[in-house]
Amino acid sequence: MSSPEPDAERDAEPRAAAASADRLRPGRMANVAKKVSWSGRDRDEEDEPPAAGETTPLLNGAGPGAAGGPPHSRPITHSPFLRLGQLSSVDLDDDVRELETEATNQFPSEIPHNEKLLSLKYESLDYDNCENQLFLEEERRINHTAFRTVEIKRWVICAMIGILTGLVACFIDIVVEKLAGLKFRVVKDNIDKFTEKGGLSFSLLLWAILNSSVVMVGSVIVAFIEPVAAGSGIPQIKCYLNGVKVPHVVRLKTLLIKVCGVILSVVGGLAVGKEGPMIHSGAVIAAGISQGRSTSLKRDFKIFEYFRRDTEKRDFVSAGAAAGVSAAFGAPVGGVLFSLEEGASFWNQFLTWRIFFASMISTFTLNSILSFYHGNPWDLSSPGLINFGRFDSEKLGYTFQEIPIFIVMGVVGGILGAIFNALNYWLTMFRIRYIHRPCLQVIEAMLVAAVTAAVGFVMIYCSSDCQPFQGDSVAYPLQLFCADGEYNSMATAFFNTPEKSVVSLFHNPPGSYNPMTLGMFTLMYFFLACWTYGLTVSAGVFIPSLLIGAAWGRLFGISLAYLTSGAIWADPGKYALMGAAAQLGGIVRMTLSLTVIMMEATGNVTYGFPIMLALMTAKIVGDYFVEGLYDMHIQLQSVPFLHWEAPVTSHSLTAREVMSAPVTCLRRIEKVGTVVDILSDTSSNHNGFPVVESSPDPTQVAGLRGLILRSQLIVLLKHKVFVERANLTLVQRRLKLKDFRDAYPRFPPIQSIHVSQDERECMMDLTEFMNPSPYTVPQEASLTRVFKLFRALGLRHLVVVDNHNEVVGLVTRKDLARYRLGKEGLEELSLAQT
Numbered sequence: 001m002s003s004p005e006p007d008a009e010r011d012a013e014p015r016a017a018a019a020s021a022d023r024l025r026p027g028r029m030a031n032v033a034k035k036v037s038w039s040g041r042d043r044d045e046e047d048e049p050p051a052a053g054e055t056t057p058l059l060n061g062a063g064p065g066a067a068g069g070p071p072h073s074r075p076i077t078h079s080p081f082l083r084l085g086q087l088s089s090v091d092l093d094d095d096v097r098e099l100e101t102e103a104t105n106q107f108p109s110e111i112p113h114n115e116k117l118l119s120l121k122y123e124s125l126d127y128d129n130c131e132n133q134l135f136l137e138e139e140r141r142i143n144h145t146a147f148r149t150v151e152i153k154r155w156v157i158c159a160m161i162g163i164l165t166g167l168v169a170c171f172i173d174i175v176v177e178k179l180a181g182l183k184f185r186v187v188k189d190n191i192d193k194f195t196e197k198g199g200l201s202f203s204l205l206l207w208a209i210l211n212s213s214v215v216m217v218g219s220v221i222v223a224f225i226e227p228v229a230a231g232s233g234i235p236q237i238k239c240y241l242n243g244v245k246v247p248h249v250v251r252l253k254t255l256l257i258k259v260c261g262v263i264l265s266v267v268g269g270l271a272v273g274k275e276g277p278m279i280h281s282g283a284v285i286a287a288g289i290s291q292g293r294s295t296s297l298k299r300d301f302k303i304f305e306y307f308r309r310d311t312e313k314r315d316f317v318s319a320g321a322a323a324g325v326s327a328a329f330g331a332p333v334g335g336v337l338f339s340l341e342e343g344a345s346f347w348n349q350f351l352t353w354r355i356f357f358a359s360m361i362s363t364f365t366l367n368s369i370l371s372f373y374h375g376n377p378w379d380l381s382s383p384g385l386i387n388f389g390r391f392d393s394e395k396l397g398y399t400f401q402e403i404p405i406f407i408v409m410g411v412v413g414g415i416l417g418a419i420f421n422a423l424n425y426w427l428t429m430f431r432i433r434y435i436h437r438p439c440l441q442v443i444e445a446m447l448v449a450a451v452t453a454a455v456g457f458v459m460i461y462c463s464s465d466c467q468p469f470q471g472d473s474v475a476y477p478l479q480l481f482c483a484d485g486e487y488n489s490m491a492t493a494f495f496n497t498p499e500k501s502v503v504s505l506f507h508n509p510p511g512s513y514n515p516m517t518l519g520m521f522t523l524m525y526f527f528l529a530c531w532t533y534g535l536t537v538s539a540g541v542f543i544p545s546l547l548i549g550a551a552w553g554r555l556f557g558i559s560l561a562y563l564t565s566g567a568i569w570a571d572p573g574k575y576a577l578m579g580a581a582a583q584l585g586g587i588v589r590m591t592l593s594l595t596v597i598m599m600e601a602t603g604n605v606t607y608g609f610p611i612m613l614a615l616m617t618a619k620i621v622g623d624y625f626v627e628g629l630y631d632m633h634i635q636l637q638s639v640p641f642l643h644w645e646a647p648v649t650s651h652s653l654t655a656r657e658v659m660s661a662p663v664t665c666l667r668r669i670e671k672v673g674t675v676v677d678i679l680s681d682t683s684s685n686h687n688g689f690p691v692v693e694s695s696p697d698p699t700q701v702a703g704l705r706g707l708i709l710r711s712q713l714i715v716l717l718k719h720k721v722f723v724e725r726a727n728l729t730l731v732q733r734r735l736k737l738k739d740f741r742d743a744y745p746r747f748p749p750i751q752s753i754h755v756s757q758d759e760r761e762c763m764m765d766l767t768e769f770m771n772p773s774p775y776t777v778p779q780e781a782s783l784t785r786v787f788k789l790f791r792a793l794g795l796r797h798l799v800v801v802d803n804h805n806e807v808v809g810l811v812t813r814k815d816l817a818r819y820r821l822g823k824e825g826l827e828e829l830s831l832a833q834t
Contacts, residue, residue, distance in 0.1 A: 118829040119638035123245040123687065124813045125310040127794025130709065130771040134737045150306055157304065157316060158354045160289050162323050162361025165282040168255075169327035169362075170369045172263055172274055173385050179267040180497050183210055184476045188495070195480055204457045211269040211449040215537065218264030219445035221257050223438035223536045229257040231533070232540040233280025235633045237321050238342050240283070241314060242641055243794055243813065249280075250287035250317065252296040258284070261538030266497060268449050269456070271529040271547075273498055275328035275385055276540020279321050279338075282362070286320025287313055295746055308741040314794075319355045323362035325597065328542075330367070330384025332359035334597030341593045342630075384601065386499045386543065389507050391577065391604045398574065398610055406610040409556060409575070409582045410617025413549060417586020417618060418625035420530050420545075421632055428534045428636055441536035448532055455524055456494035463490035465514035489513055493521045493551070498543040505550035505576045510561065513572075518555040522548060533629070541629060545587045546580040553579015577602065581611045585618035589628030638832070640817035646787035647821040653783035658816065659800045659809030667694040668705055668767055672722050673760030675713055679750040686710065688797035690807045691770045703805040706770035707797060711747040715740050716769060718753050722762035735769075776801050779808060787816050 129135065142150070187210065191203045222230050228248045236249045248254055262277040288294060290313055292304030307313065321342075322335035329335075336356050340347060367380045398406075435444055466482035467489045476495055477487035489512065493501050504512075529544035557575030581598050585591065595612045599605055626632065634641050664678060666689045678689070687710045692702040719735055776799045777786055790798055790811065800809040818829045 116827070116829050117638045117832045118640055118814055118818055120814065120831055122239075122639055124640075124796040125240075125243050125245050125314060125794075126709070126796050127243055127311055127314060128775070128796065129309070129311055130712070131773060132706075132771055133768045134735070134740075138737050153304060153306070154354060155357065157286075157290050157307070158319050158358040159361050161282070161286045161316065161320050162326075162358040163365050164285045164289065165278070165320065165323040165327050165358075166362045166365025166369070168259060168281050168285065169278055169324075169366050169385055170373070172259060172278070173366075173370065174373060175263050176266050176274060176497065179214075179263070183214075183267060183269075184495065186210070188476050188478060191478060191480070200461065204454060207269075207457055208450040208453040211453040212446040214264050215268035215270060215449035216442060216446050218261045218268060219442045219535070219537050221264075222261050222538060223441045226251075226254050226257040227438075227536065229254050229261055229280075229538050230536045231538070231633075232276030232542075233258065233283070233538075234276055234342070234540075235630045235637075237280055237283045237317070238630060239634060239639050239641060241318060241321070241339070241342075243314075243796075244639055244641065246639075250284045252284070252288060252294055255281055255284040255288075258538050262540075265537045265539040269452055270449055270535075270537065270539060271452060271498070271525060271532045271544045272537070272539030272541075273386075273543025273546075274540065275542045277538050278328040278385065278540075279324035282320035282322070282324025282327070283317045284320070286316040286318075286323070286358075290316035291745075305738065305741055308744045310745075311794075313745075315351055315354075318351070319358040322355045323358045325593075326359035326362045326384070327366050328385050329597050329601045330363050330387060331597040331600035332356060332363050334593050334600050335359040335362075337593035337596050338590070341590060386502070386601065388577075388601045388603075389503055391506075391574070391602050391607065397606060403610065403613065405560070406578055406613050407617050409553065409578050410585070410614040411621050412552070412556075413579065413582025413584075413586040413614065413618035414621025415586070415625075416526070416548075416552075416583060417545075417589075417622045420526065420587050421622070421626045421629050423527075423530045424533055424629065425626065425632055425636070427531065428633065431534060432636065438536070445535045445537050448528075448535060452528055452532075455528060459520060459524060460488055460490045460494055463488055463514075463517055463520075465489040465517040467512055470509070470512075490517050490521065493517070493525075493547075498547050502543065502547050502550050502580065505547070505554050506573050506580075508573075510558075510572055513554060513558075515555055515558050518551050518558070522551040522555065525551065534633075541587065542584065545584040549580035549583025550576040551579075552583070553577065574607075577607065578610060578614050582614040582618045585615035586622045587629050589619045589622060589631070591615050591619055640814045642787070642791050642813060642817055644791070646784045646816070647819055647826055649821065649826045650783040650787070650819055653819070653826075654779065655777050655781045655783070655786050655800045655811060656779040656809070658783055658786070658819070659779075659811050660815055661800075661809035663690060663807055663810045665690045665692045665702070665807055666708065666766065667692060667702075668770075669694045669763050669765050671760070672717070672755060672762045672764055675764060676717065676750070676755050676760065679710060679713060679717075688810065688812075689713075690774070690799055690810070691766050692807065704774075704776065704799060704801055704807050706766070706772045707774035707799065708766055708770040711743070712740065712769050714747050714750060714753065715743050716764060716766075717750070717755060718743070718748065720759065722759060722764055774799050777811070778802075783816070783819065786811055790816055 187203065187207045190206055191200065194200045194203050226248065228236065228246065233249075236246045239246050240249055258277050258281055262272075262274050265272050266274050290304060290307050292302065292307070293300040307316070318339045322332075322339040325335035325338045326332045333356070336352060336359055339355055340352075363383050364380075366385070367383050368377075371377055371380050431441075431444075435441055460478060460480065464481075465488065466486040468486050469477065476491070478491035478495055479486065480488045480491070482488055492504050492508075492512075496504070525544070526548050529541070529548060532539065532544070533541050554572045554576040556579060557572030560575065561572065577598075581594070585594060588594070591612075594615055595608065598611050599608050622628070627635065631641075664686065666675065666678070668691055689708055689710070690704055691706040691708055693705050716735070719739060721735055774797065775789065775793065775795060777789065779800055779802060781800075786798065789795070790813075796812070798811040799807055800811060802808050814831065818831070819826060820829065821827075
């Protein structure tokens, strides 16, 4: 038949031993060094040097041995039954891989990286249910009452997701408030003391050391314990909901490191927010609760066993991400729309309703607990971690002539967002290449923390913008060289948590800020936030983006008021809100969900239209230059991410040209030794195998009968479901679906399963366990049609057949993700084990 499929990986070179002739074959994979990635486990393990007479392939696919060949030049063979060889680089189970990589954990000084690569390392999730005989029998046994029970359990899980996400958000908020308050009080007392008697350099040193030491702890736990907890986690969750299995992304350890890391990052004074990581935290909580057990703690509570499969887990992770948004911004509808816009491949009415329920429970839990904590238990006035405060629409309405002004602000936001993303792109490329050792990552994080404190101190010190006290609007007022009864206005922006700074820019009365103060703050904070995003710390980019936008938006408003001689409509707070929306839209490029989040967070529907205009304009302008920040980071990690639609010029390509071929097929009744050899082959790690009809006549067409997954074969081998001779159909113990669910999601590696010589001669009947009705397409189907089918149904494998129903190839996620629209038209990415 032909050579196995990768969901996992296709035809890679067998290390340095391959012959030169084999290297020159088109469509091969480049030998490239591994780079640090989200999984954090594949530490920079360089390939062995090529043997004499061989040329080292270039990374970008331009030289011999790279994956730059045309897709249709791959051989499509029709072997009688089974073809092995030229498979792909082994990528074993996490635990086995850790042992291997630890032994060769040598860090080169530079790791080459090219964005026009697609990593073979990422697996796909099985969103399509395997409707084998076991599954159908179980479904037939479920009566109406049992079905209602399953549905009730779904609602219970969503409620638990909401409650726990709300509790985690409360914990983060309260701990940050306490620790940041303590730090600011210590530094403030020190500054006040040394302002009188001189020696402010000591205050600067104290502030920088406090920041660096707190950030060091936050960075160490991320870099050395769980690297996937770095950043906001939104790109990783987007990938998970898209159907990509990012290693360790929804583990309990990741949640613990994420929560501790984000507290330490915010307290350490970095230009970060705690809102983005809430989305990741909610997703991890959802993935854990829905399985009714913890694989990390090795505890099985024997509940929710029906949901132990990727299909159900992904739906709950959508709910968790929405609950995270809801807890962060007090925006339950925005949470639902975020899950729809940014993540879920599959959507239906019932799912929408359950996700909305989880979001509502999340914001209500947070609101109740924070109201109790703040001493007014009956006043539910804290719906989210950030509360922008109410904008009074009577005083702050907008007029028709302001609409063009909002569009211009959208253009400014789009341009600034594009500059932010472009700078962050080059910075991230530099980090991937040079700052890949964990110790270097920690040092960089400490340096950024110290520089942030130093910049803040120097800006406050040099600022002569003194404002009179107005009630309790300033949490930590610094007098410095101002007269009695006045405070330094620059200090309200720098000497505060970013959330409080945003609110003060929105709501402080006109005249609270000098235009020079706002201009300098915008400039400095823009570069600090850009440098900070991508550090090895848990941190979000939402709040820094809003803060930058609010600063230049307020400056815009002050300028308008000056030009219009103080017209009543030119309120700086209103323009701060529009600037914040435009800046955030220009960086992350979310439209629908962000409009609703901003409306819910401000508690004012009046501004819905101008916010939408600013966001849409920012997205259109930003997209003209570069991609959004999250999409850019997904691309930099070489993840096979499938967008909503196939590239517009891809109609000319057919399934024959994009499929992986040849494919390894198994017979319906297969020898155990053959199965073990295929799964153990160190040059392959394929996850799906078409099953063909057993026939003694090699000339007869071996038609497709079904598809079986690697994980299913491993469970069958583990439970020794064999018969001694081919003519027997009895097995010792009939497997149930529960046996497969108990092994999910960490299936044992094939190396851990012992099969004796006698057992190798036995036969395996795959009829009962294979999916007898896998999705298939003819060879002539266009790439666009294949893409639609694959993306809409959340498939992992799509079998390509000829007119005789004989398997000729297999389409996987990586075959489709390889094609994208570049500046010169449709381009094909190279494949690499990065």
